[in-house]
Amino acid sequence: MNTLSIRHLYASIGEKPILEDLNLDIPQGEVHAIMGKNGSGKSTLAKVIAGHPDYTVTSGDVLLHGESILGMDPQVRARLGFFLAFQYPMEIPGVTIANFIRAALQARLPEGEELEATDYYAELYAKMDTLGIPRSFTARSVNVGFSGGEKKRCEILQMMMLKPRCALLDETDSGLDIDALKVVASGVNALRSSEIGMLVITHYQRLLDYIVPDRVHVMAAGKIVLSGEKDLALKLEAKGYDWVSA
Amino acid sequence: MPASTFNFHPLEESTGVGWFQELQKKAWEQFSQLPSPGRHDEAWRFSSIGNIALEGFHQAPPPTDEQSILERSQGITPLAAQLVFGNNRLIHADTSNLPQGVILVSLQEAIKKHEDLFRRYFMKEEARLGSLKLAMLHLSQLKEGVFLYVAPGVVVDKPIEIWHWVQGNRSALFPHTLLVAGAGSHLAVIEHFSSLEEEPLLACSLSDVVAEEKASIHHVTIQDWSPQAVAFHLNTTSVLQEGSATSLQLHRGGHFVRSENDSRLFGKGAKSMMLSIVSAHGAQEFDQRTLQDHLSPEAKSDLLYHNALSDQARTIFSGLIKVQKRAHRTDAYQKVSNLMLSDDAEANSMPGLEILADDVRCTHGATSGELNKEELFYMMARGIDESRAVKLLVRGFFQTVLERLEEPQLKNYLQLLLDHE
Numbered sequence: 001m002n003t004l005s006i007r008h009l010y011a012s013i014g015e016k017p018i019l020e021d022l023n024l025d026i027p028q029g030e031v032h033a034i035m036g037k038n039g040s041g042k043s044t045l046a047k048v049i050a051g052h053p054d055y056t057v058t059s060g061d062v063l064l065h066g067e068s069i070l071g072m073d074p075q076v077r078a079r080l081g082f083f084l085a086f087q088y089p090m091e092i093p094g095v096t097i098a099n100f101i102r103a104a105l106q107a108r109l110p111e112g113e114e115l116e117a118t119d120y121y122a123e124l125y126a127k128m129d130t131l132g133i134p135r136s137f138t139a140r141s142v143n144v145g146f147s148g149g150e151k152k153r154c155e156i157l158q159m160m161m162l163k164p165r166c167a168l169l170d171e172t173d174s175g176l177d178i179d180a181l182k183v184v185a186s187g188v189n190a191l192r193s194s195e196i197g198m199l200v201i202t203h204y205q206r207l208l209d210y211i212v213p214d215r216v217h218v219m220a221a222g223k224i225v226l227s228g229e230k231d232l233a234l235k236l237e238a239k240g241y242d243w244v245s246a
Numbered sequence: 247m248p249a250s251t252f253n254f255h256p257l258e259e260s261t262g263v264g265w266f267q268e269l270q271k272k273a274w275e276q277f278s279q280l281p282s283p284g285r286h287d288e289a290w291r292f293s294s295i296g297n298i299a300l301e302g303f304h305q306a307p308p309p310t311d312e313q314s315i316l317e318r319s320q321g322i323t324p325l326a327a328q329l330v331f332g333n334n335r336l337i338h339a340d341t342s343n344l345p346q347g348v349i350l351v352s353l354q355e356a357i358k359k360h361e362d363l364f365r366r367y368f369m370k371e372e373a374r375l376g377s378l379k380l381a382m383l384h385l386s387q388l389k390e391g392v393f394l395y396v397a398p399g400v401v402v403d404k405p406i407e408i409w410h411w412v413q414g415n416r417s418a419l420f421p422h423t424l425l426v427a428g429a430g431s432h433l434a435v436i437e438h439f440s441s442l443e444e445e446p447l448l449a450c451s452l453s454d455v456v457a458e459e460k461a462s463i464h465h466v467t468i469q470d471w472s473p474q475a476v477a478f479h480l481n482t483t484s485v486l487q488e489g490s491a492t493s494l495q496l497h498r499g500g501h502f503v504r505s506e507n508d509s510r511l512f513g514k515g516a517k518s519m520m521l522s523i524v525s526a527h528g529a530q531e532f533d534q535r536t537l538q539d540h541l542s543p544e545a546k547s548d549l550l551y552h553n554a555l556s557d558q559a560r561t562i563f564s565g566l567i568k569v570q571k572r573a574h575r576t577d578a579y580q581k582v583s584n585l586m587l588s589d590d591a592e593a594n595s596m597p598g599l600e601i602l603a604d605d606v607r608c609t610h611g612a613t614s615g616e617l618n619k620e621e622l623f624y625m626m627a628r629g630i631d632e633s634r635a636v637k638l639l640v641r642g643f644f645q646t647v648l649e650r651l652e653e654p655q656l657k658n659y660l661q662l663l664l665d666h667e
């Protein structure tokens with residue numbers, strides 16, 4: 001079974017086509033990486049899968065565990081187990097991290113059932129400790145005034161708390177120092193299992209030393225143009241993208 | 247607003263003293279002579295006052311359901327003291343835990359037992375933001391109120407809570423609050439303005455807050471009038487040298503609510519923080535006028551007003567920072583933000599500056615905007631339903647005002663209150 005299947009996907013923003021005939025399968029239990037030049041459409045793919053309203057899918061399909069999700073609202077996709085770690089996480093003034101994650105977990109419970117607060121905080125603190133996020137951050141507004149690295153750690157914290165079946169990390173490694181990179185990678189690896197599929201978008205081969213991918217794909221002009229084993233990343237790092245024939 | 251709506255009955259001879267009745271008499275004359283406010287006045291620009299019927303209200307009779315009033319007067323715990331008024335009558339007072347040096351009495355008792363002290367502070371500042379006529383109506387009709395005086399150096403370490411309840415169809419209410427924090431004292435007060443029923447009412451409340459040298463006072467008001475209320479809330483704050491006053495007003499109820507906040511920084515190094523949260527729904531109108539009047543050097547005033555508007559709600563904000571000639575090295579800020587949750591809502595903002603001194607730091611600004619769609623998407627991408635995400639974002643919008651409130655008990659209480667909306 002594929003965790004994620006993308007079939008002949010075409011998507012545009014306004015009149016401008018960005019994804020054109022994109023195909024990708026992530027089998028359950030595997031981690032794939034996508035690399036590609038700036039502007040090749042990587043984040044667009046991420047947002048289309050997440051259900052961002054600005055993008056129009058003109059044809060093709062996206063299947064999560066075999067089920068088409070294109071007609072679903074973003075919150076429904078998330079509750080089915082899809083998680084996107086944003087390249088640029090939003091700042092939300094006045095909403096604390098604790099309340100935000102709590103609302104996200106609460107949304108996954110049946111009507112009338114209340115999230116157990118004590119267990120919730122115990123788990124939250126434990127995960128913050130692993131990620132090296134100070135506990136005082138629970139009372140801070142989501143991403144407001146966070147450094148770039150703190151925002152990325154906070155995305156991983158959310159992922160660990162929400163326990164998705166399919167996770168897409170959009171440049172979570174960008175802007176991280178080497179220690180933070182290791183922490184983030186260990187968070188991702190802790191989640192790695194035969195149950196879930198993951199897609200990591202990155203510009204740096206370095207990340208893939210810590211999160212070792214099963215496959216590496218190259219994206220150019222809105223589609224996957226080349227796929228290979230993990231050493232493809234090394235080759236891209238050494239030679240750039242120009243040799244890849246689009 | 248014809249004068250015939252109300253009759254003039256000053257406080258009884260037996261309760262009052264000559265000077266007070268004299269004031270009331272003069273106020274009644276002034277009220278009768280002053281023109282009714284209208285949209286043509288600059289001070290009432292954009293206001294719907296012209297369409298608001300002020301006739302047919304009467305002085306509220308004694309409340310019929312004191313039991314319900316007392317049962318529903320549940321606010322902060324623990325408290326230093328609590329006063330509960332129903333239809334302008336004191337129906338409950340618990341002042342036994344107050345420290346030495348604190349006077350907390352009804353207005354009638356203040357006139358009888360603390361005449362000199364009360365008289366020194368009573369209605370010393372003229373209403374100058376447009377509602378002088380209403381202030382005079384208030385004074386002429388005044389029957390009861392709160393007098394709180396904290397002697398120099400006394401720290402009241404828990405909040406004092408005051409409830410003003412109204413009951414009955416077309417009742418008119420004139421709540422009066424005079425809070426004086428003597429030199430170096432600390433005080434936190436929370437006032438509730440609440441309706442027992444959803445009936446039409448007229449409220450004309452007046453509060454004067456005084457922070458003397460190095461005193462600190464926090465004053466929170468929670469306005470929860472009935473959806474059919476027409477309410478005027480006229481507030482003045484006076485801060486002396488190095489004193490500090492923080493006010494936060496949470497407006498939820500009412501049909502037409504006019505709120506005037508006049509902050510006077512009399513002393514060098516005085517501080518005034520003016521905070522407001524308005525949650526406007528339906529056809530509600532909130533009309534807010536403010537003045538930050540810097541009369542001395544090195545004082546600081548900081549105003550932050552957040553309005554969230556749904557449905558066909560309207561808000562009006564008109565605020566002036568005035569830096570008088572001798573008020574050098576003033577710090578004055580004014581920020582109004584309108585969150586537009588509906589295309590039919592209307593927000594009017596008129597920020598203003600008048601600077602006569604040198605070397606001042608002043609900023610002012612007004613913004614209106616819709617919810618940020620990317621923030622909404624971010625929340626929904628975490629599994630949160632759109633309606634819940636909107637609520638959280640609005641709650642966050644209010645929270646940024648609450649964050650400014652430094653008194654922890656008042657802040658916690660307000661947070662819980664808003665969490666349970």
Ligand SMILES: Nc1ncnc2c1ncn2[C@@H]1O[C@H](COP(=O)(O)OP(=O)(O)OP(=O)(O)O)[C@@H](O)[C@H]1O
Pocket residue numbers: 013016018036037038039040041042043044045054087
């Ligand atoms: N809202 C938008 N309006 C117009 N063009 C857009 C919009 N969003 C994305 N694009 C365009 O779509 C193309 C793909 O953008 P996308 O963000 O997906 O690239 P990316 O591969 O993630 O790049 P990077 O590596 O820099 O993050 C770019 O040319 C971009 O300018």
Ligand SMILES: [Mg+2]
Pocket residue numbers: 042043044087170171
């Ligand atoms: Mg990108």
